[in-house]
Amino acid sequence: MLRIAVPNKGSLSGPAAAMLHEAGYRQRKESKELVLVDSANDVEFFYLRPRDIAIYVSSGRLDIGITGRDLLLDSGASAEEILQLGFARSTFRYAAEPGTAESVQDLNGKTVATSYEGVVEKHLADNGIEAAVVHLDGAVETAIQLGVAHAIADVVETGTSLRNAGLETFGEPIMESEAVVVRRTGAPADDPKVQQFLRRLQGVLVARRYVMMDYDIRVEQVEKAVALTPGLESPTVSPLHHEGWVAVRAMVPTSDAQRIMDELYDLGARAILTTGIHAARL
Ligand SMILES: Nc1ncnc2c1ncn2[C@@H]1O[C@H](COP(=O)(O)OP(=O)(O)OP(=O)(O)O)[C@@H](O)[C@H]1O
Ligand SMILES: O=P(O)(O)OC[C@H]1O[C@H](OP(=O)(O)OP(=O)(O)O)[C@H](O)[C@@H]1O
Ligand SMILES: [Mg+2]
Structure with a gap:
């Protein structure tokens, strides 16, 4: 049986449970359940x-886990x-009162507060800073x-917490983070x-990021149309009963779907439809 660590609290826990549920796994019904x-x-x-x-995953007691890169x-x-x-995206940054620091160099001899001292100590050491x-x-x-x-x-995600505290970021971002699946090194x-x-x-992830697009187009325009909708491997092109027309079916990124529909329409495509994908194996 595969043993998987899942966040029980905080920003990661809701989206992680939602993703596992969408992937067809049972999830706990109440937050006090610790094993399922x-x-x-x-x-x-x-x-x-x-x-x-x-830490659990590195010990080998659990096979894999969901956590944040940071x-x-x-x-x-x-x-x-x-x-x-792709969820719990954030940037990890230094911040201070405006005008008090411009780069990590300004931290020499200073004190930095954080919940992530492993990340910060490594970053300071990599930059030769003693703080x-x-x-x-x-x-x-x-x-x-x-x-x-x-x-x-x-x-930092929206920056609201910093603004409310009257602080400003300084220096280059220390790292970008998002939720990841981890396994023991x-x-x-296989x-x-x-x-x-x-x-x-x-x-x-595919079901969330892509929609299925179908449309009809005149044969002469099909090459230009499939250039707009190349699909993941190659689009399906099927003959239509109405001679001189074909039907095309391809996956397109959800975020581009409306623009692509406009461009297909301008090329002469008609009956352009998008439908959601519920699940996928590529
Ligand atoms: N506001 C936020 N937006 C996006 N991701 C966040 C945010 N706050 C924390 N994270 C990410 O969530 C993970 C931290 O989860 P964790 O549960 O330890 O902290 P939290 O969400 O701040 O919860 P809490 O501090 O209430 O325990 C990290 O990967 C971090 O980058
Ligand atoms: O840029 P923002 O959108 O404001 O998000 C960032 C804030 O969110 C998290 O705090 P959280 O609410 O988890 O409280 P915490 O500081 O107690 O962890 C993080 O520690 C920042 O404070
Ligand atoms: Mg927090």
């Missing part, structure tokens, strides 16, 4: 603190990402106002159970 066996799919889910997930790096655990999941790092569990934006640190390093890459799990999640 989905025997029909031969998997067991362990709901753990997101920060601990890479948490994986911060843990220092011997685990590696094998699939990007004290203070660990705080959360709400680190307030550390400057309360005199605990000169600067902070934290997750060096674990066999484990069929892991491969099947990854194919299911990739199927969800």
Whole structure:
């Protein structure tokens, strides 16, 4: 049975459970459930603190886990990402009161507060900076106002938390993060159970990112039309009863669908339809 670590709280937990549900796995009904066996799919889910997930996976007790790239790096655990999941996207940045720092060099001899001291200590060391790092569990934006640190390093998504605290980012972003699937470094890459799990999640990503597009077009225009809708491999082109016309079917990125429909219409395509994809195996 495949043993999978899933975030039990925070920004990762809701979207992770939603993605697993969409991939056909049973999910817990209430947040106090810590272990759930989905025997029909031969998997067991362990709901753990997101920060601990890479550590469990690196120990080999669990096969794979869902966590954030920043948490994986911060843990220092011997685990590696094998699939990007596209949610919980954030940037990890330094911030301070306006006018007090411009680059990481300005942190020499200063104090930085963060919940991610693994990430920050590595970044400071890589840049040859000597600064004290203070660990705080959360709400680190307030550390400057309360005199605990000169600067902070934290997750930024919309920037609202920083603005509310009267802080500004400075220096280059330390890293970009998103939810990822991790496994123990060096674990066999061809484990069929892991491969099947990854194919299911990739199927969800495809279903979310693509729509199926169908349209009719005159034969003379078909080459120009399929250039707009190349599909993942190649579009299906079928003859129509009405001579001189063909029907085309191809997957297109959801974010481009309306623009492509306009361009197809201008080329003379008609009966242009898009439909959602519920599940996929590529
Ligand atoms: N506002 C946010 N937007 C997007 N991703 C976020 C946000 N806050 C945290 N994350 C991401 O979520 C992961 C951290 O999850 P974690 O549950 O530890 O923190 P959290 O979501 O801040 O929850 P809490 O601090 O309430 O425990 C990291 O990968 C981080 O990049
Ligand atoms: O740029 P924003 O959209 O404001 O998002 C970033 C904020 O979200 C997270 O905080 P969270 O609400 O999880 O509280 P925490 O600081 O206690 O972790 C993170 O630690 C930042 O503070
Ligand atoms: Mg938080």
